[in-house]
Amino acid sequence: MLVERSQIPPEGLDLEVRVEPRWEGVEGLWASLSPVEASLHLEREGNGILASGTFSTTAVVQCSRCSEPVSVPISDSFAILYTEPSEAFDAEEVELSATEMDVDVMQDDRIDVTKLLRENVLLNLPLQPLCRVDCRGLCPHCGINLNENTCQCRAQEGDPRLLPLQRLL
Ligand SMILES: [Zn+2]
Ligand SMILES: [Zn+2]
Structure with missing residues (x-):
């Protein structure tokens, strides 16, 4: 206009x-x-x-x-x-x-x-x-909307420095 x-x-x-x-x-x-x-x-x-x-x-x-x-x-x-x-x-x-x-x-x-x-x-x-x-946002791992759902990603996360150990176990 x-x-x-x-x-x-x-x-x-x-x-x-x-x-x-x-x-x-x-x-x-x-x-x-x-x-x-x-x-x-x-x-x-x-x-x-x-x-x-x-x-x-x-x-x-x-x-x-x-x-x-x-x-x-x-x-x-x-x-x-x-x-x-x-x-x-x-x-x-x-x-x-x-x-x-x-x-x-x-x-x-x-x-x-x-x-x-x-x-x-x-x-x-x-x-x-x-x-x-x-707002809880999206899970950075699986992308699920955390306002509506829960996922298991955080529980599995753990300390990355321990990952090699976990593979041995
Ligand atoms: Zn939001
Ligand atoms: Zn997740």
């Missing part, structure tokens, strides 16, 4: 959007169940566009221990200043010194709202999601 800078009136533009970004190739992401719902406010800022707002969605990711799918609600707010390529460096300096605003380069005097939301959702994905805090 593209918004041209020329479409933004002087007083700014408020948008309620519902987009379904593409998620193929995103590591750790199983699927996205719900589209991203967002409220945006776009404003002209110098020769660029200031985009701010909030979004929410639900991502389905893999539990980092047992690989089962986990639904993770994600919501956050953002403020991104899109500038002309030549101004990006100056704006970056402003960003460092003053605000929590992100700075990005604007292409062809327009911004891609779908891409903006996709990037912000990705930034908010949990790095090590868990299906539950005490």
Whole structure:
């Protein structure tokens, strides 16, 4: 979804959007169940566009221990200043010194709202999601899901230094 800078009136533009970004190739992401719902406010800022707002969605990711799918609600707010390529460096300096605003380069005097939301959702994905805090994960030996089953691997494990001895016995 593209918004041209020329479409933004002087007083700014408020948008309620519902987009379904593409998620193929995103590591750790199983699927996205719900589209991203967002409220945006776009404003002209110098020769660029200031985009701010909030979004929410639900991502389905893999539990980092047992690989089962986990639904993770994600919501956050953002403020991104899109500038002309030549101004990006100056704006970056402003960003460092003053605000929590992100700075990005604007292409062809327009911004891609779908891409903006996709990037912000990705930034908010949990790095090590868990299906539950005490997930027991998979057995490293036989791969069984230890939340659902038990196996005998651990009992047989023993001290590897004793293995040659055990063979003798
Ligand atoms: Zn798990
Ligand atoms: Zn096992």
